[in-house]
Amino acid sequence: MIAAILLFAAAAAGEADAPPPAAATRQLYDEALAAHGKGNPRKGAALFFQWLRGSPRTAEAYDSAQHLLAEELHSLGLLHAALVYETTVIRSRARPELLPAALDRLQAWAAEAPHDEDRFEAEALRGGDFGGVEGPVKAYVAFEQGAADLRAGQDRWSEARFAELPESSPFRFRARLLTAAVRLSRGGPAEEALHELHELATDKSSPREVRNEARISAARLRFEAGEFEQALQLYDAVDLPELDPGRGQIYLEEAWTHYRAGQGGKAMGLLAALEAPSFRNLFLPEKFLLRALIYKDACHWLTAKRTARGLLRRYAGSLQAIQDRLPLLDDAQLAEAALQKGAGRRAAQLVAQLAKERDKLDRLASAWKDSGLWDSLAELYAGAQAEAERKRQLELERGVIRAADELLRAAEQVSLVDYEVGLALYRRARQAPKSQLAFQTVDPERDEVAYGFDGEYWNDELPALRFGLKNRCAEGVAP
Amino acid sequence: MKLARLLCALLLACLAAPLAASAQESGKLVAIQQRKYRMGVELELGGMFEPIDAFSKGLAPEGSLTLHFDDDWGWEVLRGGYVARLNTSLRTQLERDFGVDPTAFDSLQYYASSNLIFSPLYGKFALRNSSLVHMQAFLSFGAAYSHFTSYYAAAPELGAGLRVFLNNTFSVRFDARDAYFFGLTTKKQQNILFLSLGLSINFGGNDG
Numbered sequence: 250m251i252a253a254i255l256l257f258a259a260a261a262a263g264e265a266d267a268p269p270p271a272a273a274t275r276q277l278y279d280e281a282l283a284a285h286g287k288g289n290p291r292k293g294a295a296l297f298f299q300w301l302r303g304s305p306r307t308a309e310a311y312d313s314a315q316h317l318l319a320e321e322l323h324s325l326g327l328l329h330a331a332l333v334y335e336t337t338v339i340r341s342r343a344r345p346e347l348l349p350a351a352l353d354r355l356q357a358w359a360a361e362a363p364h365d366e367d368r369f370e371a372e373a374l375r376g377g378d379f380g381g382v383e384g385p386v387k388a389y390v391a392f393e394q395g396a397a398d399l400r401a402g403q404d405r406w407s408e409a410r411f412a413e414l415p416e417s418s419p420f421r422f423r424a425r426l427l428t429a430a431v432r433l434s435r436g437g438p439a440e441e442a443l444h445e446l447h448e449l450a451t452d453k454s455s456p457r458e459v460r461n462e463a464r465i466s467a468a469r470l471r472f473e474a475g476e477f478e479q480a481l482q483l484y485d486a487v488d489l490p491e492l493d494p495g496r497g498q499i500y501l502e503e504a505w506t507h508y509r510a511g512q513g514g515k516a517m518g519l520l521a522a523l524e525a526p527s528f529r530n531l532f533l534p535e536k537f538l539l540r541a542l543i544y545k546d547a548c549h550w551l552t553a554k555r556t557a558r559g560l561l562r563r564y565a566g567s568l569q570a571i572q573d574r575l576p577l578l579d580d581a582q583l584a585e586a587a588l589q590k591g592a593g594r595r596a597a598q599l600v601a602q603l604a605k606e607r608d609k610l611d612r613l614a615s616a617w618k619d620s621g622l623w624d625s626l627a628e629l630y631a632g633a634q635a636e637a638e639r640k641r642q643l644e645l646e647r648g649v650i651r652a653a654d655e656l657l658r659a660a661e662q663v664s665l666v667d668y669e670v671g672l673a674l675y676r677r678a679r680q681a682p683k684s685q686l687a688f689q690t691v692d693p694e695r696d697e698v699a700y701g702f703d704g705e706y707w708n709d710e711l712p713a714l715r716f717g718l719k720n721r722c723a724e725g726v727a728p
Numbered sequence: 729m730k731l732a733r734l735l736c737a738l739l740l741a742c743l744a745a746p747l748a749a750s751a752q753e754s755g756k757l758v759a760i761q762q763r764k765y766r767m768g769v770e771l772e773l774g775g776m777f778e779p780i781d782a783f784s785k786g787l788a789p790e791g792s793l794t795l796h797f798d799d800d801w802g803w804e805v806l807r808g809g810y811v812a813r814l815n816t817s818l819r820t821q822l823e824r825d826f827g828v829d830p831t832a833f834d835s836l837q838y839y840a841s842s843n844l845i846f847s848p849l850y851g852k853f854a855l856r857n858s859s860l861v862h863m864q865a866f867l868s869f870g871a872a873y874s875h876f877t878s879y880y881a882a883a884p885e886l887g888a889g890l891r892v893f894l895n896n897t898f899s900v901r902f903d904a905r906d907a908y909f910f911g912l913t914t915k916k917q918q919n920i921l922f923l924s925l926g927l928s929i930n931f932g933g934n935d936g
Contacts, residue, residue, distance in 0.1 A: 491859055521757050691758040695798075696766065698850060702757040709860060710759035718755035 273303030278310060285317055291613065294321035295620035302621060312344040316351060322626075323354075326609045328362055328602070329633055330626050336373040345381065352379070352386040363598040365633065371397065387413070392420035399431050422455035426463055433466075443470050450483065461487050465499060468506070477510035494708040497528035498590065501536055503712075513543050513686035517716030525706035532586030532652060534560055534659035541666045545673065546686045548722040553670050557663040564656055571657060577649040583656070587648020588641070596641040603634045691717035763850070765862050765893040767796035768933035772901055774926020776809050780919070783819040783833045786811040790924055794845060796933065802845040804868065807924075810838045834876045836920055841885055841907070843870030862893040872907040879916060881909035891928070899928045 281296035297318040304311055315334045323331035335358070338344070338351045352374075359369060375397040379390045395410030411428070414421040426449055433442040449455055449463035464483045471480035484503040489495050500519045507516035520540050523533060537560035544553035561568065570580045577583050588597040607630045610623070617623035693699040700710060771793055778786030788809035796802035813835055822828040847866035855861050868887040874880070887905030894900065903924040910917055 492854070492857065517755065518757065691756050691760065693760050696763055697760050698763045700759040700761070702759060707759070707854070710761065713759045713761045714757060715760050716755045716757050 273300045273308070277303075278314070281314070281317070285321065290321040290324045291616050294318055294325065295617050295622050297321065298617075298622040298625065299620045306341075312338050312341060312347055316344075316347050319354070323358060325613070327606050327626070328358060328364060329606055330610075330629060332358060332364060332369050333629060336369050339373045340377070342377075348379070348382055349384055349386055352382065352390060356386060356389045363595060363602045365599060365637065388415060388418040388420045392424055395424060396427055399427060417454065419456045419459070422449060422452070422459045425449055426459050426466075429463075430466065433470075439470055439474075443467055446470070450486065457488055461489075465502075469502065472502070472506050472509070475509075477506050480506045481510060489712075492708045494525065494527040494711060497523055497531040497533060500528070500711070501533050501539070504536075504539055508539060508543060508686075511687055513547060514691070514715050514717060517543055517718060518714035519712070521702070521714050521716060522706075522711040525708075525711055527706075527708070530585070532582070532589055532655075534564060534656050537563070538659050538662045538666065541663055543686065543718075545666055545670050546722075547718055547720050548673075549718070550670050550674055554667055557666045557670070560659060560663050564660070567653070567656055568660060571653050577653055578645060580649070583649045583652045584645060586652035586655075587645050593641075593644040593648040596637065596644040599637045600634070600641050603630065603637050606630065607634065686720070691715045763799065765864075765896060765899070766799060766933040767794075767802065767930050769931040770794040770796060770802075770928050771931070772807075772926040772928040774901070774924060776811070776922050776924045778811065778836060778920060778922060780921045781835055782816065783822075784813040784815045784835050786813060786836050788812065788838075790926065792926070796845075799850065800847055802847070804841075804843040804845055804870070806840060806842055808838070808840040811836050834878055834916065834918070836918075837875045837877060839872060839874035839920075839922075841870060841872035841905075843868040843885060843887070843905075864891040864893070865889070866891070868903070868905060872909070874907075874909060874920075876909070876911075876916075876918065879914050880912045881916070881918065882912060883907035883909040883920075887922070896933070897930050899930065901926050901928045 277296060277300045281293055281300055284290075284293035284296055297314050301311065301314050301318065304314070316338050319331045319334035319338070322334065332355065335351050335354050338347055339355065342348060355369065355373065358364075359366075370393050374390055374393045379387070382390060391410045391413040395407040395414075398404075398410060399407035407428075411421070411424040414424055425445060429442045429445040429449075433439065446463045446467040450460055450467055452460070455463075464486050468480040468483035471477070471483060481503070484499070484506065487495075487499070500522050504516045504519035504523075507513075507519065516539065520536050520543075522528070523531070523536050537556060541553050541557035541560075544550075544556055564582060567580050567582045570577065570583070587593050610626055610630060614623050617626075691699065700707070702714065771791070773791050774789075776786070776788040776790040778788070788811040790807065790809035792804055792807035794802050794804040819833060845866050845868050847864050849865035851863060853861045853863065866889050868885070868889065870885050872883045872885045874883070885905055885907040887903055889901060889903040891899050891901045901924075903922065903926075905922045905924070907920050907922070908917065909920060
């Protein structure tokens with residue numbers, strides 16, 4: 250109760266301290282425009298805000314001022330605030346001539362950094378009618394609206410939206426990829442999806458990220474169907490920019506595929522890639538399992554046992570917490586794992602992005618305090634940060650359970666490997682096991698070049714790492 | 729004494745266990761990549777600077793044709809250039825103040841050579857951690873033939889060079905070669921250092 254009274258008093262005091270709005274004169278607007286023209290976004294933003302505060306929403310230049318204020322805020326690195334003002338222009342549509350530019354900015358700025366997608370794309374675009382918009386942004390709007398309809402199960406509407414996309418537009422390829430993925434997730438026929446994914450993967454006019462996603466999705470389907478060689482061809486075709494480390498999860502999937510295809514050396518090479526600094530902290534308990542399986546299959550018994558137990562050592566704290574029924578959120582490894590992929594990762598990135606912008610805003614306090622812009626934006630950011638943190642917490646709660654399940658499954662599997670190693674040792678006394686795995690030599694072919702690993706990970710080499718391991722199954726020596 | 733032996737045996741056993749395990753684990757980890765740049769038929773156009781003549785420096789437009797048999801070996805079928813001379817102040821002073829006859833200075837006028845190329849080094853550098861630069865270092869050995877102001881000469885030639893790949897078709901090549909010329913009709917001898925820089929155009933190899 251006392252806290253509530255104090256809060257109310259503080260709010261009242263804040264209001265009392267707030268400077269009265271300056272008169273929204275023509276001169277003030279001109280000064281703001283002059284500052285904008287001179288490339289002084291700090292001054293320009295403060296003056297545009299002052300003018301907006303003193304003007305009615307029906308003022309002729311209101312939307313133009315918001316549009317310009319958004320530009321100033323964006324140039325100062327305040328992306329969230331910039332998007333708030335720009336989407337207000339899009340929603341109000343009081344100045345239709347500003348709409349294409351505002352949509353263009355929304356598309357470009359939204360691609361720059363993590364942002365609140367539900368608030369900006371969803372609210373500004375998905376419900377609106379943008380029939381009059383022409384030019385490149387038309388495809389962007391049609392894609393966003395169609396994607397929202399598709400995810401909501403409105404297939405007929407989404408088809409109509411996607412039909413508006415020009416044949417050559419990158420959004421058309423994205424729309425096809427999204428449609429295939431959504432239909433597959435609803436239990437649609439895998440063959441149909443696979444056909445569409447293959448077309449996208451091989452179409453040179455589709456954007457690189459679409460081709461890569463299509464290849465990865467098709468590779469997963471091939472793997473599930475037991476077509477390992479085809480899956481590997483698709484993984485190999487993934488085209489990364491030079492020195493891009495790629496994605497750890499994909500390397501692990503590819504390593505499993507190599508293992509299933511009987512290519513132990515390549516599988517082990519990819520597992521070695523997962524020890525690179527880019528991936529070292531990724532939560533991938535299965536990498537221990539796969540490594541132990543490969544050592545077991547090559548009859549490296551002691552190493553197989555030690556690798557299997559490596560998982561139990563690495564995640565000992567988390568496994569103990571699960572066993573003791575402790576709150577999973579308190580476990581640092583599980584919490585980190587929960588925010589490493591999917592929605593959890595996006596939620597964590599948004600929290601970090603808003604915190605970064607908030608720091609930038611704090612550095613502008615002295616410049617903007619008098620105009621009231623700082624107070625207004627501080628309130629805006631406080632609300633956005635609270636909402637982002639709420640979403641992050643929700644994702645964290647879901648994510649730790651997923652991570653705990655994944656860890657338990659892997660721990661169970663490595664225990665099984667440990668047991669199987671013991672069993673194999675016992676059997677070996679009577680009959681030597683035969684390995685299904687091939688560990689090819691690590692000598693380069695005529696058109697290849699070999700870089701021996703010396704502890705330094707080069708991103709371009711990660712997918713090309715090979716591990717030459719001796720198959721000891723036929724040796725018949727003691728472990 | 730017995731206790732000491734026992735302790736030694738225990739220590740050895742403790743050391744040996746992890747060693748045995750690591751020996752079992754010690755597979756070889758290698759990154760094997762498709763060689764990004766391979767040369768086929770190389771046509772080079774560039775310039776040569778001849779720096780060590782005290783009386784004049786040579787500058788020449790230069791060209792060469794090289795056939796690369798594989799990634800290691802190639803034959804530079806022909807390299808040749810025509811040299812323009814830039815007199816040094818020493819020569820000017822000798823001619824002006826001491827009346828030395830200009831024909832007394834024998835200098836390189838044009839030349840041709842043929843060499844075997846051995847390229848054992850191929851590698852890459854990270855450029856500001858954002859892109860890769862591929863390079864190749866090579867050695868050359870062969871023979872050269874040239875005309876000096878007043879005589880023809882032949883020489884064994886040795887050199888080393890560096891190639892920076894720009895893409896599958898173009899590369900920048902730097903050569904430093906030394907040739908010790910013996911006059912064919914006189915007993916004159918001359919050591920010439922060739923510093924060449926050129927743009928190479930690659931046909932074949934993996935330029936497609």
